[in-house]
Amino acid sequence: MTGTSPTRVTTLQDVAQLAGVSTATASKALSDRYDVRASTRQRVLEAADQLHFMPNTLARDLLRGNTHTIGIITSNLDGRFAPEVVRGAEEGAALEGSSVILYNSRGDRALESYYVGELLKRRVRGLLLVSDNPEDREPLARPIPIPVAYAYSGCSSPAQTSFVSDDVAPGRMAAEASIAAGRRRIAHITGPASQSPARNRARGVAEALAAAGLSLVGGTPMHGSWNEAWGWDATARLLDSGESVDAIVCGGDQIGHGARLQLERRSVNVPGTVGLIGFDNSLTLNRESRLPFSSVDMELVGIGRAAAQALAASSGEITSGRHLVPGTLVHPVHTL
């Protein structure tokens, strides 16, 4: 068709008419479950093909009680994290032969509740709630008669199912990689202590250092903001402190990018003098930047994939509890 004159959707009646049979016969001919004369079936199949007829799979699936569809309600699509989780969820659903219906509630709980109703009406087989707020959220207020999973943000109710980042293990991973690279004077610049990813990554870093008989330069993590400006300022402060430092574990790539620029400005060689590692493995901030550094990928795509797969594959049941998805150490270049 062209943009201006779409043909209407072909119905079974159209196929029957073209094949010169009754609608009932056409219907039987298109199903393998009925005996229909071979020549009749052939005529109907040719007519169906010629008219691009598609059996109404959705209606049939509805009758069978499975729409092969899961619903996703995301609290936003404009941050750096939620789109990654949604990308993984689409993948996970596809791996199970399911498709996704996507809604963006823009963080509005009333809208979220409305979309839950819309998805139930559309008979999705599972519901995935994605939020990139790193703290746990309240469960949905009303009972939901289909499996529900929470991704990225966990759920405060332990009876619910959630798929979240394991921040402790990646923290450990980043520090262990630095130690393995021969670093001993390791500092940690990260986000606000009020946020659990910052606290948990710091805990992982501390555990790895303790296991190696080391302690953090300055004694404590340098908590601040998740942005480039904090990475820049904290690195300046660290270098000005006079403490010897041979590695900086940065709690996020924006912080890492700021640290990298400050080190460059001070002509501190990376990784010759100071090793550098961040978290996120961000495409534009790190991998495509002029000065990429090692990073721990938090596997947000993996979180979405695991959650959607669990929902799409479930036969009405889903294992409750908190599923921790570990990160992966990546080396766009070795700056450890």
Place this chain on the structure above:
Amino acid sequence: MTGTSPTRVTTLQDVAQLAGVSTATASKALSDRYDVRASTRQRVLEAADQLHFMPNTLARDLLRGNTHTIGIITSNLDGRFAPEVVRGAEEGAALEGSSVILYNSRGDRALESYYVGELLKRRVRGLLLVSDNPEDREPLARPIPIPVAYAYSGCSSPAQTSFVSDDVAPGRMAAEASIAAGRRRIAHITGPASQSPARNRARGVAEALAAAGLSLVGGTPMHGSWNEAWGWDATARLLDSGESVDAIVCGGDQIGHGARLQLERRSVNVPGTVGLIGFDNSLTLNRESRLPFSSVDMELVGIGRAAAQALAASSGEITSGRHLVPGTLVHPVHTL
């Protein structure tokens, strides 16, 4: 329900049974179109409420021939651009009371074709093809009996409907803003001349300069890559050339970010000595960076929104042709 013991979906039979009426009576009671004794209707409504019964809207919509759903097939969800277009498309559909089914073809034409079939089976009322390749794409090979639109990538067939960035107008916009800020010695560092966004933005810049009786510093745009490294290198080359320059229009924010860092390294004051403007209005690369600069937002969300709205609102027809969506000049800080 808890995560481990979901109740099954309530059927009309369950409601009828609880209300102590026949299924036919329950069905009539739930519809305003039939006369049912008030007490009976009340009993059925209470049973439906108690069991969280939802009428099967989807099946009803199917019978009426409108699923209030549009299908989106995106060629990727991991770039910087496609997720923005998808975010807009979800918004556009929502504005028309429609929902979206999302598929990611990962740039695989066979998978795309398979998903087209899946979406037709699901009786979507329109189909949106999103690709963040800036060049036009081929139309779908087979005839599609519902409205189709292409977003971000246009379609090489003029009979098709596409919603794409107008790169010329934003180029003009960036140069005009620089001229309005008193700049006269304007350079243009941009992406490869082989790509139409680079060529078209450069054309817009040239038009604005010509209209003001000016010409580009160096005579021609500095074509290279879309990345930070090229912004950094080209700016160094520009400053080393000895040509006087008081503004740089950068073809993208990654280039702009590299230029900004080079200007900082050379202690060239922005905007005191050199004004700076990019394209994209990128969240992490520019708005949240330590040194944000002015930028032209290419309105990718607007492109997705317009395309999805056109599809969701269409009654089987959609105006063919190329819809150019203009950019918007934003000033996170004035660096012009």
